[in-house]
Amino acid sequence: MATKCENCPLRQHDVFEDMSPEDVRFMQRFKVGEMAVDPGTPILMEGSNSPQLYTVLNGMGLRYKMLANGRRQVVSLIFPGDFVGLQAGIMGEMGHSVEATTKMTLCVFDRSEIWKFFKERPERAFSLTWLAAVEEHFLGETLSTLGQRTAIQSLAWALVRVFVRGRSLGLVHNGAMSFPFKQQDIADALGLSLVHTNKTLAALKKKQLAHWSEGSLRVSDLQGLADIAMIDDLSPARRPIL
Amino acid sequence: MATKCENCPLRQHDVFEDMSPEDVRFMQRFKVGEMAVDPGTPILMEGSNSPQLYTVLNGMGLRYKMLANGRRQVVSLIFPGDFVGLQAGIMGEMGHSVEATTKMTLCVFDRSEIWKFFKERPERAFSLTWLAAVEEHFLGETLSTLGQRTAIQSLAWALVRVFVRGRSLGLVHNGAMSFPFKQQDIADALGLSLVHTNKTLAALKKKQLAHWSEGSLRVSDLQGLADIAMIDDLSPARRPIL
DNA sequence: CGGATCATTGAAGTCCCTCAAGTCCTGTGG
DNA sequence: CCACAGGACTTGAGGGACTTCAATGATCCG
Numbered sequence: 001m002a003t004k005c006e007n008c009p010l011r012q013h014d015v016f017e018d019m020s021p022e023d024v025r026f027m028q029r030f031k032v033g034e035m036a037v038d039p040g041t042p043i044l045m046e047g048s049n050s051p052q053l054y055t056v057l058n059g060m061g062l063r064y065k066m067l068a069n070g071r072r073q074v075v076s077l078i079f080p081g082d083f084v085g086l087q088a089g090i091m092g093e094m095g096h097s098v099e100a101t102t103k104m105t106l107c108v109f110d111r112s113e114i115w116k117f118f119k120e121r122p123e124r125a126f127s128l129t130w131l132a133a134v135e136e137h138f139l140g141e142t143l144s145t146l147g148q149r150t151a152i153q154s155l156a157w158a159l160v161r162v163f164v165r166g167r168s169l170g171l172v173h174n175g176a177m178s179f180p181f182k183q184q185d186i187a188d189a190l191g192l193s194l195v196h197t198n199k200t201l202a203a204l205k206k207k208q209l210a211h212w213s214e215g216s217l218r219v220s221d222l223q224g225l226a227d228i229a230m231i232d233d234l235s236p237a238r239r240p241i242l
Numbered sequence: 243m244a245t246k247c248e249n250c251p252l253r254q255h256d257v258f259e260d261m262s263p264e265d266v267r268f269m270q271r272f273k274v275g276e277m278a279v280d281p282g283t284p285i286l287m288e289g290s291n292s293p294q295l296y297t298v299l300n301g302m303g304l305r306y307k308m309l310a311n312g313r314r315q316v317v318s319l320i321f322p323g324d325f326v327g328l329q330a331g332i333m334g335e336m337g338h339s340v341e342a343t344t345k346m347t348l349c350v351f352d353r354s355e356i357w358k359f360f361k362e363r364p365e366r367a368f369s370l371t372w373l374a375a376v377e378e379h380f381l382g383e384t385l386s387t388l389g390q391r392t393a394i395q396s397l398a399w400a401l402v403r404v405f406v407r408g409r410s411l412g413l414v415h416n417g418a419m420s421f422p423f424k425q426q427d428i429a430d431a432l433g434l435s436l437v438h439t440n441k442t443l444a445a446l447k448k449k450q451l452a453h454w455s456e457g458s459l460r461v462s463d464l465q466g467l468a469d470i471a472m473i474d475d476l477s478p479a480r481r482p483i484l
Numbered sequence: 485c486g487g488a489t490c491a492t493t494g495a496a497g498t499c500c501c502t503c504a505a506g507t508c509c510t511g512t513g514g
Numbered sequence: 515c516c517a518c519a520g521g522a523c524t525t526g527a528g529g530g531a532c533t534t535c536a537a538t539g540a541t542c543c544g
Contacts, residue, residue: 063382065382065383065385065386067386067390067391067472068472068474069472071390072390073382073385073386073389073390075382075385075386086375086378087375087378087379090368090371090372090375091372091375091376091379091479095378095379095382095383096382115364115368118360118364118365118367118368119364122357122360122361122364122367123360125360125364125367125368125371126332126357126360126367128371129332129367129370129371129374130332130333132371132374132375132378133328133329133332133333133374134333135378136328136329136337136374136377136378136381137329137333137337139378139381139382139385140305140307140315140317140337140338140381141307141337142385143307143315143317143381143384143385143388144307144309144315144317146385146388146389146433147315147388147430147431147432147433148309148313148314148315148433149309150499150500151499151500182521182522182523183522183523184522188389189389190389191388191389191390192500192501193500193501193502194522194523195500195501195502195503195524195525196499196500196501198523198524198525199500199524199525202524202525213523230309230310230311232310237333392531392532393531393532424489424490424491425490425491426490434532434533435532435533435534436490436491437492437493437532437533437534437535438531438532438533440491440492440493441492441493441532444492444493455491
């Protein structure tokens with residue numbers, strides 16, 4: 001039933017660092033199971049200390065934080081290959097909640113075993129830290145977007161990042177990829193109102209740069225989008241996988 | 243001349259996790275020297291791959307990213323105890339630049355030795371990852387601020403975080419702490435214009451909540467500030483030190 | 485004293501938000 | 515089969531939070 005790490009379909013993508021056979025075997029031993037969840041399922045809650053950590057095998061989701069006034073900040077979108085629960089695993093408390101947007105299947109690991117990464121498999125521990133660094137890097141870029149980019153620049157930035165990431169995961173076919181989020185999700189990710197997000201997306205469509213509708217994202221002019229977004233490096237960050 | 247890790251003045255503060263004598267000795271061996279820099283000195287550059295990593299012994303600074311249009315996003319303020327260069331150490335490339343605001347003294351480590359953390363001292367490697375997780379946690383909160391808080395809420399949030407952090411480092415005396423940044427720095431950190439930042443600070447002063455002038459920050463009503471900022475947890479994140 | 489840097493304040497403009505409808509689609513039940 | 519409700523998306527109108535422009539103080543320093 002469950003996917004064997006040995007046959008993990010994710011590792012074939014070039015974005016992911018190679019993994020030694022020993023590492024693969026180690027992870028297999030560490031993997032306690034597989035979990036399938038439906039759209040809308042909460043996976044981790046802010047402030048909680050989950051006993052389980054996950055690597056996303058497939059499906060998409062999002063990380064978010066709620067404020068006391070009811071407003072929601074989407075911290076990041078979650079794609080296959082992402083590791084979920086690092087903060088719980090290391091600090092013992094999540095700083096955000098995690099929720100499934102589509103059906104997802106997750107590889108399940110035991111939090112209590114994390115220490116074995118460090119004790120027995122330093123290579124794996126290094127990969128975990130690497131993943132944390134990648135996340136920090138990305139959050140810094142997101143911060144720059146919310147703080148310094150205009151609405152249209154922000155949207156362009158987000159679509160470029162999504163598209164490039166999707167492409168690196170083999171999710172793009174004929175110039176389009178599945179993008180199952182709601183406009184409200186993206187609005188909450190960029191600190192924009194739903195209305196303005198909608199109008200700005202219409203502007204991008206009119207400029208023949210990107211079309212997003214019915215859960216499908218088509219980028220017609222990636223370089224044009226990147227120019228608006230002031231992005232110079234279109235290569236996706238190479239990263240390890242757990 | 244150089245401070246011995248054994249006598250490190252930082253470790254005495256409660257915010258920092260205890261360190262075993264073995265860990266202290268290990269770090270001492272790992273420490274290649276001490277560096278003193280003047281205000282305004284660039285310490286690390288975005289995109290660079292520094293051969294050296296640092297722990298801040300004292301002084302303050304900031305991390306920032308520049309955009310193609312010349313706008314600057316301050317990613318975070320740097321206080322004593324912060325580790326600088328994680329991304330270079332792990333990914334081989336910094337996602338932001340780092341600059342000294344005051345005179346700073348930094349403990350210097352060799353990037354090439356980082357792997358020894360993982361190979362020889364898993365406890366230290368774990369601490370490094372912990373630090374990365376703390377940073378990720380904080381960036382998520384900052385993201386929520388830029389995306390969802392109004393100007394006055396943002397300023398209140400920033401001042402609370404700074405003050406609580408300063409207090410945990412013993413920098414607060416008689417209700418005030420040294421806060422050597424420019425208004426432009428804080429404006430760039432919160433994605434606000436200098437003018438509006440100035441006016442909003444005046445509003446906080448008028449409400450008798452916080453006074454910041456001439457490099458000194460005085461918080462008269464921490465709870466009042468926290469209420470405006472919608473912060474419920476005023477305890478600083480406990481963290482390890484490298 | 486001139487020049488530079490930072491803080492402050494007023495005024496005008498704009499990007500984006502909120503409010504308010506309205507469309508389209510899907511699912512449900514009478 | 516159609517009425518109705520709910521959810522996501524769309525569009526228009528008006529207002530406001532914040533930006534930009536511009537000028538003035540205040541302080542420091544060669």
